[in-house]
Amino acid sequence: SQQGEEDPQALSIQEGENATMNCSYKTSINNLQWYRQNSGRGLVHLILIRSNEREKHSGRLRVTLDTSKKSSSLLITASRAADTASYFCATDSGNTPLVFGKGTRLSVIA
C-alpha cells in the first residue's frame, strides 16, 4: 500500500538553484523520512522528521512537515550536479514497515 506520494515526478534545474520536492500521505505517522537513490543503486537515508517537529535541517537539506495537511517538503539549497538522483519519502506509522512513495527524479544541470 503506497502512502507517500511525491510531487513533482521529475524536476530539472540548473546548478546553484534550489530544488523543492513535496510528499503527501494519507494516515497519521510517527515520523517521515527522506531517502536518496543514485541511478541503479540502493537507497540512502537523508533525514528523519518526527510528527511533533515542523522543520529540520541537515547541511543543504531542509525538511518541513505539516501534519494538519499530511504533507512534507524537502528543499535542497544551492544544488550541485552530484545531487542528481531520485528522492523518496517514506512514512513510519509505528506498527508497520516504512511505506515508500514513488519518488521524484531530480536532474541538476551543470
Added chain:
Amino acid sequence: DVKVTQSSRYLVKRTGEKVFLECVQDMDHENMFWYRQDPGLGLRLIYFSYDVKMKEKGDIPEGYSVSREKKERFSLILESASTNQTSMYLCASSPRGPGDNEQFFGPGTRLTVL
C-alpha cells in the same frame, strides 16, 4: 562502516528456474526487508522479517518466499521465475524499535528473467 550486501548486482535467469537472492547485513539488525522496484511503481514490499525464523508478507508476496535462518541473512526465493519478476530487488535492514529507525539498503540486484 555499516553494510548491507547482496549476492549479485546483475542476474539473468530463465523462466521456470528457482532463483535465490541473498542479503547479508553486518549491523546486528533485527529487521530485514525485501522490496522490488519498477519504473513508475516505486518500492513495493515483498516480505519482511522482525527476527530469526520469522517472516511476514508484504504488499506483493505472490510468487516469492523467504528464509531467515540466521540474524544477519535474509534470502528471497523465486520458486519458479517468470518474466514479470524481471525487476530491481532491494534488501534493507533496520534495528528493532523503539525509536526512529532508518533503513539501510543494499546496492540492489537487477534480475532479468528470459
